[in-house]
Amino acid sequence: MSAYMGKLLYVDLNKGTATEMPLDPQLAENFVGGKGFGAKILYDLLPAGCDPLSPQNILMFMPGPITGTLAPANRGCVVTKSPLTNTFADSYFGGHFAQEIRFCGYDGIVITGAAAEPSYLWIDEGKVEVRSAEGAWGLDTFAAVEKIREELGDISVKTACIGPAGEKMVSFALINCEYNRHAGRAGTGAVMGSKNLKAVVLRGSKPVIPADAEAFSAAVDQAYKELAEDETIASFTTDGTPASIDFANDEQLLPTNNYTDGAFEGAGGLNAEAQRKHFWLRNVACAGCPIACGKVGIIKRGRRKGLVTDVVEYETAAMVGSNLGIKDIREVSYLVKKCDALGLDGMSAGGVIGFAIEAFQNGLITAEQTGGLELKFGDTATAEYLLDAIAAREGLGDLLAGGVKQAAARLGGGADQYAVHVKGLESPAWGPRSVPGMGLALATADRGGCHQRAFPILYEVGGEWNGVEVDRAALKGKGEIVAHLQNYLAALDTLVKCDFAAYGIRDATYCRLLETATGGSWDVEKLMALGERIWNQVRLFNLREGFTRADDTLPKRFTEQPLPEGPFAGQMITLQDLDRMLDEYYAVRGWDEEGKPTEEKLKQLGLDQMPKLV
Ligand code: SF4
Numbered sequence: 216m217s218a219y220m221g222k223l224l225y226v227d228l229n230k231g232t233a234t235e236m237p238l239d240p241q242l243a244e245n246f247v248g249g250k251g252f253g254a255k256i257l258y259d260l261l262p263a264g265c266d267p268l269s270p271q272n273i274l275m276f277m278p279g280p281i282t283g284t285l286a287p288a289n290r291g292c293v294v295t296k297s298p299l300t301n302t303f304a305d306s307y308f309g310g311h312f313a314q315e316i317r318f319c320g321y322d323g324i325v326i327t328g329a330a331a332e333p334s335y336l337w338i339d340e341g342k343v344e345v346r347s348a349e350g351a352w353g354l355d356t357f358a359a360v361e362k363i364r365e366e367l368g369d370i371s372v373k374t375a376c377i378g379p380a381g382e383k384m385v386s387f388a389l390i391n392c393e394y395n396r397h398a399g400r401a402g403t404g405a406v407m408g409s410k411n412l413k414a415v416v417l418r419g420s421k422p423v424i425p426a427d428a429e430a431f432s433a434a435v436d437q438a439y440k441e442l443a444e445d446e447t448i449a450s451f452t453t454d455g456t457p458a459s460i461d462f463a464n465d466e467q468l469l470p471t472n473n474y475t476d477g478a479f480e481g482a483g484g485l486n487a488e489a490q491r492k493h494f495w496l497r498n499v500a501c502a503g504c505p506i507a508c509g510k511v512g513i514i515k516r517g518r519r520k521g522l523v524t525d526v527v528e529y530e531t532a533a534m535v536g537s538n539l540g541i542k543d544i545r546e547v548s549y550l551v552k553k554c555d556a557l558g559l560d561g562m563s564a565g566g567v568i569g570f571a572i573e574a575f576q577n578g579l580i581t582a583e584q585t586g587g588l589e590l591k592f593g594d595t596a597t598a599e600y601l602l603d604a605i606a607a608r609e610g611l612g613d614l615l616a617g618g619v620k621q622a623a624a625r626l627g628g629g630a631d632q633y634a635v636h637v638k639g640l641e642s643p644a645w646g647p648r649s650v651p652g653m654g655l656a657l658a659t660a661d662r663g664g665c666h667q668r669a670f671p672i673l674y675e676v677g678g679e680w681n682g683v684e685v686d687r688a689a690l691k692g693k694g695e696i697v698a699h700l701q702n703y704l705a706a707l708d709t710l711v712k713c714d715f716a717a718y719g720i721r722d723a724t725y726c727r728l729l730e731t732a733t734g735g736s737w738d739v740e741k742l743m744a745l746g747e748r749i750w751n752q753v754r755l756f757n758l759r760e761g762f763t764r765a766d767d768t769l770p771k772r773f774t775e776q777p778l779p780e781g782p783f784a785g786q787m788i789t790l791q792d793l794d795r796m797l798d799e800y801y802a803v804r805g806w807d808e809e810g811k812p813t814e815e816k817l818k819q820l821g822l823d824q825m826p827k828l829v
Pocket of ligand 1: 288289290309310451499500501504505507508509713714715716
């Protein structure tokens, strides 16, 4: 008995076939679930150099081994090769979809090929069908889900769905996994669109049974207790992620007007207090989560009155708010909901629109390309126009649909100085110029600039890590912190835990949940080794795709343009600074000077002779 369901479902859309494969015990032992399964499968089964938008690319929906149990706050991830970055990509989603994969009897769904016509995948208990999506194709994400539910006559089916942007293969299209829960980053929706796959729809009722039900139940109680006692968790419940707006603004980390500044005079209009005042009504939660950081609501006053919405998360409040100079959270809420409906990642969309405004201001985009519209900061109409154009790939929208890296290359004329990305992924809403460790974390993140692979800001601003004093401005020592955090989070991303719950649940409790669910034996040391193995497995994938040390870098905005004012005025991370941190980071990782894992490191992690999946 084990919480593993014991099967992966392989779907070939070229042939319209579905095959259940027994879960390989070696895969379960060495890669555990979620990110780990995705990393190993992508490395072994995807041909090197594969076009991410070709039928050969692999699209995986992966829960973890405790997803669907009573353990609190677990989610799922989509793993694929990114059309935005050409790297490995893993993108995480909440809601109820990941649990339903398990209730259908699977430890993951692996999709290859492309359907001849717009289709959706319908998995009803053990029965798998590829159905026509003719009635849903072209609809926004909300309408498409309604249409499919209506067709199936069941409003309780769980869906993962793309919008018009995914259909048009916009490189930063998302997959909507429930009203306000998405696999948002790195263009997973474009991969789904390239497969002519509008949605994956699930209905299942199989139980997920832990190996030792009594001990697992005790571990669940312990996890709940830790969540209940933690102050950070309490703040997620009361204020959600928008609580970070004030913190980021005070610390000059808040992207403002395409990261030209780190503080925004209108921050008070975007924070938790503003959101509560204008629209929050009550908390909502993903399956089995006591934190309930979501906040369903309706805008009460003004021109957006009546708009049904949810919390505007910190990342989108910043990227679509301060980063575009928009101060009114009701306008930001409207724009973020538009992104969700069109199926665009709001974080990347904010980066792309900020880039376009600066390119316009500097004459690289002309009024002729915008139909006469002046692109400017602080203007909802600018953002609205560009979102529609991008999702439809019309005119200027087509130029921007590949993300800022590609758009800057196409525009030329020094446009790269306005393109804020790492490896093609638009940066998250944490400007790193006064926190070099965060700069290193962005430069080395496996899917491109990402704050969810390591978030050393907490320790750089907090001044302490593992009982040791941390100097915010120092370069030395940041490599060790970043590598440790990356390993830890890679391990927990196999479970697949929610990032927020990990602030409260202790490492030892996660180990206990894992061992009582799966029947193995886990301690923190083994968990960290698992994370390191996965991080290196993904590194091997990215190296095979042609990435080098030169790609572990930061955009010019952070390396050449210092913060203009405030307590951290003049600070930036020069390329020399970054080089020093990279040397230390590679040494901590046991990689050579070019960032390649040494033979010794691969041997230590058991990756040198790991059997290949076939
Ligand atoms: S903390 Fe929020 S995002 Fe995480 S599982 Fe709970 S409700 Fe979902």
